[in-house]
Amino acid sequence: MPQLPAPAYPAEVRARLEADAKEVIARYPGSRSALLPLLHLVQSEEGYVSRTGMAFCAELLGLTTAEVTAVATFYTMYRRKPSGDYQVGVCTNTLCAVMGGDAIFDRLKEHLGVGNDETTEDGKVTLEHIECNAACDFAPVVMVNWEFFDNQTPESATRLVDDLIAGRTVEPTRGAPLCSYKETSRILAGFPDERPGAVEASGGAGPASLIGLRLAKGEEPHPRVVAPRGEPARGDQPQTSASDPDHPAGPAAEEGE
Numbered sequence: 001m002p003q004l005p006a007p008a009y010p011a012e013v014r015a016r017l018e019a020d021a022k023e024v025i026a027r028y029p030g031s032r033s034a035l036l037p038l039l040h041l042v043q044s045e046e047g048y049v050s051r052t053g054m055a056f057c058a059e060l061l062g063l064t065t066a067e068v069t070a071v072a073t074f075y076t077m078y079r080r081k082p083s084g085d086y087q088v089g090v091c092t093n094t095l096c097a098v099m100g101g102d103a104i105f106d107r108l109k110e111h112l113g114v115g116n117d118e119t120t121e122d123g124k125v126t127l128e129h130i131e132c133n134a135a136c137d138f139a140p141v142v143m144v145n146w147e148f149f150d151n152q153t154p155e156s157a158t159r160l161v162d163d164l165i166a167g168r169t170v171e172p173t174r175g176a177p178l179c180s181y182k183e184t185s186r187i188l189a190g191f192p193d194e195r196p197g198a199v200e201a202s203g204g205a206g207p208a209s210l211i212g213l214r215l216a217k218g219e220e221p222h223p224r225v226v227a228p229r230g231e232p233a234r235g236d237q238p239q240t241s242a243s244d245p246d247h248p249a250g251p252a253a254e255e256g257e
Contacts, residue, residue, distance in 0.1 A: 006051035
C-alpha cells in the first residue's frame with residue numbers, strides 16, 4: 001500500500017546530523033560516494049535506517065529515495081527496523097555451522113525466546129544468523145556489534161547474552177571494547193572512536209591466522225593453536241571460551257602472542 005511521506009527529523013536533530021553529514025560528504029570527490037557512511041550516520045541516530053533517514057540521505061546527496069532504498073536494503077549491516085542495543089550475530093556459514101554454529105544459534109533462540117532478526121522484550125539483544133565474517137580459523141564465531149567472540153560453544157554464548165542483558169562488562173576476543181549499536185554505527189560512519197584506549201585495544205591477527213604466514217617464512221608453526229574441545233588448555237596455549245568458563249567472552253591470553 002502507498003505510504004505517506006516520511007516525517008522529517010526534529011529541527012535540532014536535523015541540524016546536528018546535517019553538520020556531520022557535510023563533514024562526511026566533503027571526504028569524497030563525488031557526493032553520492034558518501035551514501036554508505038551517511039546510512040551508518042542516520043543509523044547511529046535511531047538504531048536503524050528509517051524512512052526518515054533515507055529521505056535525509058537522498059536530499060543531501062541529490063538522489064531519489066528509491067536509489068537510497070536500493071542500497072540500504074542490499075547491505076545487511078543496515079537495519080530496517082528498531083533493534084536492540086546489542087546485535088548478536090551467530091555465523092551459520094559452512095565451517096562455523098559444522099563446528100557448532102547451528103547448535104549455538106538454536107540454543108540462543110530458545111534461551112532468549114526470539115527468532116532470527118528478532119529483539120528481546122527488554123530491547124537489549126537482537127539475534128540473527130550472519131554470513132561468513134572471515135574468522136573461520138576461530139570457528140564457531142559469534143559477533144556482538146561486529147566485534148569478535150571466537151571459539152564459542154552453546155554454553156559460553158548463553159553466558160555471553162546473559163551478561164549483556166545484565167549489563168555486565170563483556171570483553172571481545174579481538175578488537176575494541178564493546179559499545180552500543182548506535183555508537184558502533186557512528187564509528188562505521190567514519191567518526192573517531194574517542195573512548196580512551198579503544199583504538200589501541202583493537203590488536204592484530206590471532207595465532208591461528210598467522211600460521212600460513214609463518215609457513216611462508218619458513219618458520220615452524222605452533223603445534224596446536226587451541227586445545228581440543230573438552231580438554232584444558234596447556235600453559236603454552238591461549239584459553240578460549242570452550243576451555244575457560246570464567247571468561248565466556250574469549251581467551252584469557254593475549255591474541256597474537
